[in-house]
Amino acid sequence: MQDFQELFKEIEQQIVSLAESTVSNYKEEAIQDAKEMLANIKADLIRWTGLLADKQIKINEFEWLINSDKELVKMKALEKAGLAASRTSAFGFTVMNLIIDTAIRTVVGNAEEVKEVVTG
Numbered sequence: 318m319q320d321f322q323e324l325f326k327e328i329e330q331q332i333v334s335l336a337e338s339t340v341s342n343y344k345e346e347a348i349q350d351a352k353e354m355l356a357n358i359k360a361d362l363i364r365w366t367g368l369l370a371d372k373q374i375k376i377n378e379f380e381w382l383i384n385s386d387k388e389l390v391k392m393k394a395l396e397k398a399g400l401a402a403s404r405t406s407a408f409g410f411t412v413m414n415l416i417i418d419t420a421i422r423t424v425v426g427n428a429e430e431v432k433e434v435v436t437g
Contacts, residue, residue: 321363328355328419335415340408346394351412354390358383362420370424383417 329352336347355362365382368374374382390409396402 324423328416331415343395343398343400346398347408349394350392354412366420366424376421380417
């Protein structure tokens with residue numbers, strides 16, 4: 318399993334890119350909210366990613382665990398800055414998917430390997 322610091326560094330880099338491409342006028346608030354979300358889920362993400370790496374849980378179980386806490390998706394700084402609620406929510410859910418996809422890609426690898434794990 319790749320070092321967790323590297324995983325979090327990659328997620329943070331992708332968060333910055335996502336904020337720049339989707340909510341550029343609110344980039345700083347978006348990055349702040351997304352990094353707060355990541356910090357709040359860090360301990361669980363480490364544990365669940367470890368379970369996934371050890372094949373103790375399946376990919377769909379990993380996704381469910383991360384998605385189970387909808388409170389994480391609240392983007393307080395974006396809401397306070399005045400971004401429309403629908404865009405704020407969409408950004409939050411996109412960050413959740415980014416976290417899931419990056420962790421799965423880090424643990425399982427490319428799409429062919431994911432397909433093999435899911436079907437195998």
